[in-house]
Amino acid sequence: MSTENYSTDQGNQIQIKRVAVIGGGSWATALIKILTENGETNINWWLRNTEDISHIRAFHSNPRYLSSVKLNSELVHPFEDIKEAVNGVDAILLAVPAAFIQEALSPLTAEDFKDKYVISSIKGMIPEMNILVTEYIETQYNVPHKNVGVIGGPCHAEEVAMEKQAYLTLSSSNKKYALELARIMRNRYINTTTVKDLYGVEYCAVIKNIIAISCGIAHGLGYGDNFQAVLVSNSMKEIRKFLKEVYKVKRDLTASAYLGDLLVTTYSQFSRNRTFGNMIGRGYSVKAAQLEMNMIAEGYYAVKAIHEIAKQHEGLEMPITKAVYHILYDRISPIVEFRILKEQLK
Numbered sequence: 001m002s003t004e005n006y007s008t009d010q011g012n013q014i015q016i017k018r019v020a021v022i023g024g025g026s027w028a029t030a031l032i033k034i035l036t037e038n039g040e041t042n043i044n045w046w047l048r049n050t051e052d053i054s055h056i057r058a059f060h061s062n063p064r065y066l067s068s069v070k071l072n073s074e075l076v077h078p079f080e081d082i083k084e085a086v087n088g089v090d091a092i093l094l095a096v097p098a099a100f101i102q103e104a105l106s107p108l109t110a111e112d113f114k115d116k117y118v119i120s121s122i123k124g125m126i127p128e129m130n131i132l133v134t135e136y137i138e139t140q141y142n143v144p145h146k147n148v149g150v151i152g153g154p155c156h157a158e159e160v161a162m163e164k165q166a167y168l169t170l171s172s173s174n175k176k177y178a179l180e181l182a183r184i185m186r187n188r189y190i191n192t193t194t195v196k197d198l199y200g201v202e203y204c205a206v207i208k209n210i211i212a213i214s215c216g217i218a219h220g221l222g223y224g225d226n227f228q229a230v231l232v233s234n235s236m237k238e239i240r241k242f243l244k245e246v247y248k249v250k251r252d253l254t255a256s257a258y259l260g261d262l263l264v265t266t267y268s269q270f271s272r273n274r275t276f277g278n279m280i281g282r283g284y285s286v287k288a289a290q291l292e293m294n295m296i297a298e299g300y301y302a303v304k305a306i307h308e309i310a311k312q313h314e315g316l317e318m319p320i321t322k323a324v325y326h327i328l329y330d331r332i333s334p335i336v337e338f339r340i341l342k343e344q345l346k
């Protein structure tokens with residue numbers, strides 16, 4: 001299987017006109033802004049917080065996440081009931097952190113997903129099961145692989161709110177579906193591209209969050225930019241080894257969906273994973289860092305899953321992932337772990 005981009009000359013018969021967005025956080029809000037810029041895509045928006053729903057109905061903005069974003073009231077319809085929200089839509093877009101997606105979707109059955117497309121914008125793993133979100137959707141809700149897609153690429157919600165130029169990568173094994181997603185998400189400030197490597201894009205997005213935590217820890221411990229550059233270069237090798245072992249297809253890891261996403265998350269002031277790591281490096285406990293952050297750092301959950309998957313593959317060494325795991329789950333001092341890690345970097 002190769003992962004070169006789909007060409008745009010394919011006849012495009014799939015039409016996504018109504019999307020159910022599941023999740024009420026910053027990425028859900030940013031994606032709704034992107035999807036409604038074309039003035040055509042209708043959104044059924046499910047959020048769990050009923051006070052937020054009332055606020056959105058009255059003031060057309062999300063009170064707790066990206067509150068500066070003005071929502072198009074003609075296209076955006078908030079729902080309290082998730083079953084009603086997915087009723088009659090063409091596609092279901094998932095934007096709840098992976099640790100909570102099973103609970104969020106629990107009222108739904110395979111029937112609710114029948115004949116619908118699914119898009120995951122989640123950059124995390126299903127805890128305990130240690131599987132990707134799209135694998136979970138395929139097996140739990142009988143959604144055919146060809147009906148599943150992911151949104152990848154370096155793109156922080158905060159910069160979408162400011163309409164700063166960004167690039168998204170839409171990935172699906174179904175080229176017509178990927179192209180339709182790319183079409184409905186493209187606008188004045190969002191450029192879109194497509195690749196076939198669905199699971200590869202998803203795995204890479206998961207691992208880069210772990211790397212961003214390691215960069216935050218390094219910064220919190222007082223390491224400088226020279227060290228971080230080496231940490232990030234070494235992390236590319238770690239990602240390459242993991243993907244070669246777990247999901248081997250031809251791919252260009254220097255593309256935006258892989259290297260670009262790694263770079264933005266390890267360097268951006270907006271990265272939740274880096275911010276979380278920085279607090280850990282400065283001596284916060286995991287609980288204290290999570291409480292202080294108003295948002296979720298997916299890498300905290302992902303590191304356990306990736307570390308456990310790596311252990312099942314003989315010879316698959318992932319020193320950065322291992323160090324972050326030891327710090328977050330075994331409570332080994334970051335100073336000690338980084339002393340060991342720095343000897344393993346080249």
Ligand SMILES: NC(=O)C1=CN([C@@H]2O[C@H](COP(=O)(O)OP(=O)(O)OC[C@H]3O[C@@H](n4cnc5c(N)ncnc54)[C@H](OP(=O)(O)O)[C@@H]3O)[C@@H](O)[C@H]2O)C=CC1
Binds near residue numbers: 023026048123155158
């Ligand atoms: N933010 C970004 O720039 C980007 C984020 N992503 C990915 O998008 C996904 C969502 O992240 P993001 O929106 O940023 O996260 P946030 O931390 O901004 O928001 C999390 C949202 O999930 C909701 N939530 C928490 N627990 C549950 C639950 N049990 N059931 C239903 N909803 C729940 C929260 O609700 P409440 O507020 O009521 O607690 C909140 O609305 C993550 O996988 C992230 O990696 C991907 C690319 C960019």
Ligand SMILES: O=C(CO)COP(=O)(O)O
Binds near residue numbers: 264265272
């Ligand atoms: O994936 C992201 C940007 O592409 C968001 O990363 P953070 O969750 O670390 O903010």
